[in-house]
Amino acid sequence: MPYYMTQVSYNSHSWEAQVKNPEDRSKIIGTLLEAAGGRLISFFYAFGEYDIVLIMETPDNATVASVVIAASAGGAIRNIKTTVLMSAEEGLDAIKKAGSIAYSPPG
Numbered sequence: 001m002p003y004y005m006t007q008v009s010y011n012s013h014s015w016e017a018q019v020k021n022p023e024d025r026s027k028i029i030g031t032l033l034e035a036a037g038g039r040l041i042s043f044f045y046a047f048g049e050y051d052i053v054l055i056m057e058t059p060d061n062a063t064v065a066s067v068v069i070a071a072s073a074g075g076a077i078r079n080i081k082t083t084v085l086m087s088a089e090e091g092l093d094a095i096k097k098a099g100s101i102a103y104s105p106p107g
């Protein structure tokens with residue numbers, strides 16, 4: 001199954017609610033992913049532009065998009081970004097295939 005990294009920024013209302021009633025959001029996200037046929041691999045709190053970083057595995061792009069949309073629809077998220085991840089083998093395969101493609105830059 002493909003892997004994805006999702007980075008999330010909470011809005012101030014979400015942080016306020018979590019400070020008043022702390023809860024393990026990784027369990028909620030993990031359950032959401034499992035219901036969609038995926039799996040949460042890692043959940044991290046982060047400093048900087050994004051507050052949460054998730055590494056997850058889902059059957060396809062549509063599945064991860066549906067989970068991200070469902071989570072975003074709750075209104076607690078200010079910003080969200082999902083990146084498709086490739087294994088080292090997939091990346092090397094892509095590099096090898098790129099070598100066999102004839103391409104001429106513009107000009």
